[in-house]
Amino acid sequence: MSLGSFRYVLAIFVLTSHLWAGMPQGFAAYAVWGFFLLSGFLMTLVLNEKYTFSTTGIKKYFYNRALRIYPMYWIAMILGSGTMLYLNTLQYDFKQLNHEFGFPDTLVNWVSNIVLLPTYFLENPVPVANALRIEVFYYFIIILLAIDKRIAWLGFFVGLVWNIYLLFISYSEKVDTFGLRYATLGPCSIAFAGGAILYHYKSFFGRFSNKNLSLITWMLNGLIWFKLPQYPWGIGIYISLALSAWVVISLYKEKANKMDLILGDLSYPVYLLHSTLGLILMPYFKEFRSIEFMFWGFILTNVISFISIQLVDQPIKKLKI
Numbered sequence: 001m002s003l004g005s006f007r008y009v010l011a012i013f014v015l016t017s018h019l020w021a022g023m024p025q026g027f028a029a030y031a032v033w034g035f036f037l038l039s040g041f042l043m044t045l046v047l048n049e050k051y052t053f054s055t056t057g058i059k060k061y062f063y064n065r066a067l068r069i070y071p072m073y074w075i076a077m078i079l080g081s082g083t084m085l086y087l088n089t090l091q092y093d094f095k096q097l098n099h100e101f102g103f104p105d106t107l108v109n110w111v112s113n114i115v116l117l118p119t120y121f122l123e124n125p126v127p128v129a130n131a132l133r134i135e136v137f138y139y140f141i142i143i144l145l146a147i148d149k150r151i152a153w154l155g156f157f158v159g160l161v162w163n164i165y166l167l168f169i170s171y172s173e174k175v176d177t178f179g180l181r182y183a184t185l186g187p188c189s190i191a192f193a194g195g196a197i198l199y200h201y202k203s204f205f206g207r208f209s210n211k212n213l214s215l216i217t218w219m220l221n222g223l224i225w226f227k228l229p230q231y232p233w234g235i236g237i238y239i240s241l242a243l244s245a246w247v248v249i250s251l252y253k254e255k256a257n258k259m260d261l262i263l264g265d266l267s268y269p270v271y272l273l274h275s276t277l278g279l280i281l282m283p284y285f286k287e288f289r290s291i292e293f294m295f296w297g298f299i300l301t302n303v304i305s306f307i308s309i310q311l312v313d314q315p316i317k318k319l320k321i
Helices: 003-019 027-051 055-089 107-115 129-147 149-173 178-182 189-200 202-208 211-226 235-251 258-284 291-317
Strands: none
Touching (some): 003 027, 003 291, 027 055, 027 178, 027 211, 055 129, 055 258, 055 291, 129 149, 129 189, 149 178, 178 235, 258 291
């Protein structure tokens, strides 16, 4: 397994969590923060080792990132919008599958969705777009985190303090702050800056790499929910971040084979499209979010994602510089 396969596994955890009501709680949140940390690591790596911090290098970095994120996302927006319009004619409540499904209510919100401005929980034809907003925001911030390890540490401690503050609010005022900790810009700094720090100290952390043990431990952390139902929403998400760092440092030097490359390419469209393709399946199931529903959602998502790679992603790759 390489980082490409790990990225695909994370995307499948998100898919399974959204399409199957019986999915153990916590895995999807762990996967999203795993994505964030992996992005912080890889963006720091390519900025230091591929693009450099020259004006030309930064322009290439942003150009290639835009080609990676936006074309497939816009296709997902069009597919999601068409699917919701169709289900409206059948009087299906698509919010039953994901409450973030919806059409933006103003032109400003449409524009915000289209360009992925870092706004908070707007309704969107692509309900996983909130995490993409955070990702796109940190594509800018990561330049600072990548260029100087001291700034990376500052970003990490800002995120850490923010999370501690929100946890304090949770326990002192009995208010659920998990959504704010897990999916807003400030608290997520701990994940992106953590990925940058992992790169800056990769020689040190590499001493502890262990591919199999790190993956097994990451999985076992997700099963603690069965014993402690509140664990994922408290310390569990932070333990998962440390374990994701262990997996990343254990895998990043692993040579990717052909299957790793295919799975790595599949991860993004799988993440983007699974909820919309779940909507398409809704009229054919009396009980959506059953194990059967998730199974067929898994099959359909992988097939459509593979086709989208051939028709969209591969031609776009040729435009990268």
